[in-house]
Amino acid sequence: SQTIHQWPATLVQPVGSPLSLECTVEGTSNPNLYWYRQAAGRGLQLLFYSVGIGQISSEVPQNLSASRPQDRQFILSSKKLLLSDSGFYLCAWRAPDRHTGELFFGEGSRLTVL
């Protein structure tokens, strides 16, 4: 069966510090991968998605970036965090080439920027 892992689960960082959140998927090949952010009192916002290694699409302009160094690994990064980057970050995957496919989420990473 397929599983998705995110870490760290919780992170408290000062403004201006770097960020790295990692997501890995097991039990599937060539998944489509997604990073969402859920800010307090707001809905889920798609940040990045990837359909293959090195292929990243960005949905919103921001100081975050994403990379996919391996087939089942998706990393969310920042060189200098802003207060507004605080939120709950969720990684998700779905099977490739299946527009009818179901989306599955990880447990999330809660980032607090102070």
Add this chain to the structure above:
Amino acid sequence: KQEVTQIPAALSVPEGENLVLNCSFTDSAIYNLQWFRQDPGKGLTSLLLIQSSQREQTSGRLNASLDKSSGRSTLYIAASQPGDSATYLCAVRSYNTDKLIFGTGTRLQVFP
């Protein structure tokens, strides 16, 4: 631009009641619609996925319906239990996009 709305935003009911949660979307050209459950501080758990060609899906006490022409989906929860307390989110995938557009959710509390 697809927009997804969920009503009500919050709901508090006694145990045993049958519930209906509503989801509406503005663009009826969708591939599918997915219902999720989110417990506080946790990720999203997929509950039901309805393809555009389907009218409903059932899983245990849950039943989700889809009416594309009117841009609506409902999630029916039968015989609610305190363990059903969570936020319920619907999301749609439109044609020619790899994105799911989410509603802001319905926060459900079922009390004993």
